[in-house]
Amino acid sequence: MKGYFQDINEWEHMLEENPTIYEVYAIEQEEKEGDLNFATTVIHPGKVGNEYFMTKGHYHSKSDRAELYLCLKGKGMLLSQDINGNASWVEMEPMRMVYVPPHHAHRTINTGDSPLIFLAIYPADAGHDYGSIAEKGFSKIVVEENGKTVVKDNPKWLS
Numbered sequence: 001m002k003g004y005f006q007d008i009n010e011w012e013h014m015l016e017e018n019p020t021i022y023e024v025y026a027i028e029q030e031e032k033e034g035d036l037n038f039a040t041t042v043i044h045p046g047k048v049g050n051e052y053f054m055t056k057g058h059y060h061s062k063s064d065r066a067e068l069y070l071c072l073k074g075k076g077m078l079l080s081q082d083i084n085g086n087a088s089w090v091e092m093e094p095m096r097m098v099y100v101p102p103h104h105a106h107r108t109i110n111t112g113d114s115p116l117i118f119l120a121i122y123p124a125d126a127g128h129d130y131g132s133i134a135e136k137g138f139s140k141i142v143v144e145e146n147g148k149t150v151v152k153d154n155p156k157w158l159s
């Protein structure tokens with residue numbers, strides 16, 4: 001995940017211990033219309049500098065495909081944005097379902113101090129498009145400031 005977090009020095013420092021940031025256990029079907037994939041994701045608690053551990057985040061290759069998450073354990077946030085970088089975010093807590101509309105990139109963030117575990121359900125033909133997020137990130141970042149979770153403008157975001 002080199003380049004995904006703001007604090008490059010902290011990132012390199014953390015690599016000495018090489019912690020697992022998140023794990024995905026996906027059951028994926030053949031990529032055909034009408035079928036569903038599902039995946040359980042575990043994001044471990046932790047931060048790089050003041051930025052919480054998070055997933056890479058992606059658009060769908062078939063960008064009109066939506067996605068649904070059911071939070072099972074822990075505390076976190078779903079950050080999503082449209083193709084122009086207009087972002088929105090919603091808190092995740094056990095038994096809360098959160099929805100990613102078509103044409104929206106999505107990333108999940110563990111803002112708690114225990115693993116964040118959620119189930120994702122998405123069309124089998126959605127596909128993952130990591131390109132633009134890997135390059136530009138999201139327009140917002142989620143950090144801890146004075147013990148509080150804060151959503152801030154990404155200083156590296158170029159719209």
Ligand code: M6P
Pocket residue numbers: 024039040041055056057058067106107119120122128
């Ligand atoms: C969820 C789903 C998966 C995704 C995973 C990790 O389980 O959205 O499709 O792979 O989160 O997210 P990412 O692939 O962006 O790292």
Ligand code: ZN
Pocket residue numbers: 058059060067106122126
């Ligand atoms: Zn997705």
